Amino acid sequence: MRYYLAAAAVIVIGVFVGFEIFNGTSSVSWAQVRQQVAAVRAVMYKAKVNATENGQPFQLQIEATLADEHGTRMDTYMGKQLLGRSFTLEDKKTHIYIMPAQKKCIEVELTEEIRIENGDPKLIVEAFLKGDYKKLGRREINGVTVEGIESHDVSPTAGVPGGGGLMEALEGLSAKVVASLWVDVASGWPVEITFGISDENGGEQMTIVVSDFQWDAQIDPTTFASVIPEGYELMYKVNAENLEEGNQLVEGLKYFAQINDGKYPAKLSIRDVVGEIGNIYRAKSGDPSFRIDDSQASTLKYGAQYFGTLQTEGKEPVYCGATVTAADVDKVLLRWKLDGGRYRVIFGDLRIEDVSAGRLAELEAE
Numbered sequence: 001m002r003y004y005l006a007a008a009a010v011i012v013i014g015v016f017v018g019f020e021i022f023n024g025t026s027s028v029s030w031a032q033v034r035q036q037v038a039a040v041r042a043v044m045y046k047a048k049v050n051a052t053e054n055g056q057p058f059q060l061q062i063e064a065t066l067a068d069e070h071g072t073r074m075d076t077y078m079g080k081q082l083l084g085r086s087f088t089l090e091d092k093k094t095h096i097y098i099m100p101a102q103k104k105c106i107e108v109e110l111t112e113e114i115r116i117e118n119g120d121p122k123l124i125v126e127a128f129l130k131g132d133y134k135k136l137g138r139r140e141i142n143g144v145t146v147e148g149i150e151s152h153d154v155s156p157t158a159g160v161p162g163g164g165g166l167m168e169a170l171e172g173l174s175a176k177v178v179a180s181l182w183v184d185v186a187s188g189w190p191v192e193i194t195f196g197i198s199d200e201n202g203g204e205q206m207t208i209v210v211s212d213f214q215w216d217a218q219i220d221p222t223t224f225a226s227v228i229p230e231g232y233e234l235m236y237k238v239n240a241e242n243l244e245e246g247n248q249l250v251e252g253l254k255y256f257a258q259i260n261d262g263k264y265p266a267k268l269s270i271r272d273v274v275g276e277i278g279n280i281y282r283a284k285s286g287d288p289s290f291r292i293d294d295s296q297a298s299t300l301k302y303g304a305q306y307f308g309t310l311q312t313e314g315k316e317p318v319y320c321g322a323t324v325t326a327a328d329v330d331k332v333l334l335r336w337k338l339d340g341g342r343y344r345v346i347f348g349d350l351r352i353e354d355v356s357a358g359r360l361a362e363l364e365a366e
Helices: 030-038 121-130 163-170 240-245 247-259 270-283 294-312 357-365
Strands: 042-053 056-067 071-078 081-089 094-099 104-109 134-141 144-151 176-184 190-198 205-215 233-238 332-337 343-347 352-355
Touching: 030 121, 042 121, 104 294, 121 176, 121 190, 121 205, 134 176, 144 190, 233 294, 240 247, 240 294, 247 270, 247 294, 247 343, 270 294, 332 357, 343 357, 352 357
Parallel strands: 104 233
Antiparallel strands: 042 056, 042 205, 056 071, 071 081, 081 094, 094 104, 134 144, 144 176, 176 190, 190 205, 332 343, 343 352
């Protein structure tokens, strides 16, 4: 599970293009909600996560602070235990995740698009109002009269606290999402946001309740001080250029083949990669010299996450790890589309080449 929690957040959210005002007895102006939320410079909130992993329930609590001047901080707890603390700093353009139990940290270089889309509740509100939704009427939350809307269009990673990392437990599933947004009738400020996530069979479920908002909060600058405590080891650093060139994937796939007798992961998703690494570890547990290298496992995990990003961006990625091994030197293991109609190809021997669409067709026909 710690692999899930260490993932860098990748969130894709559209831009708000319209609004509605409720009629009848409703007094909430959703145009006003959008405007005042978008103007916020700093916000603090909490989130509770209830989920299942391999049939086992677990609960997480997240405390988050977002400030335009400083960046984003999220503390993730299981009970009273601090599992991890992440920072996305305004002046650093990087995401840092520290793991107190291991006294280690991971640093991820971010693009500007990803940096600004890191569990930001302002973006959650825009994601709600962009798509179709239905009115839920009124109720009370902690004595506050609120009005709500419900959406089935909000992505599981659309501003969810913790970003895409919390969604990796459901990666590869046809997730169904029912999300609700509740707003204070008197002030127009969001009070609670709830995500109910499940697969089509109900086998995997996650509920996230975001609340305790402090809009336009006054932020203590020390909240973002001493990001990496003294004595912590840098376990891994993810370079955005390596991701885009494919080197991150190559390095991670090479390690996996080394511990799996030349075979690559059958599927290239974080969920499947983590599961297969766990199976390899259990199969080789009788060998006292065998261990999983956390740094190398993180390499593959971030490579797999980038593969998911390519899917989101419509780059037509195709992965053939179920049929191509390290022995298949000239077979296409992985490919995706580049600008200009060319394709980046990673072969069975893990060399990287950029080819034309015609040449790719020839390679895949062989």
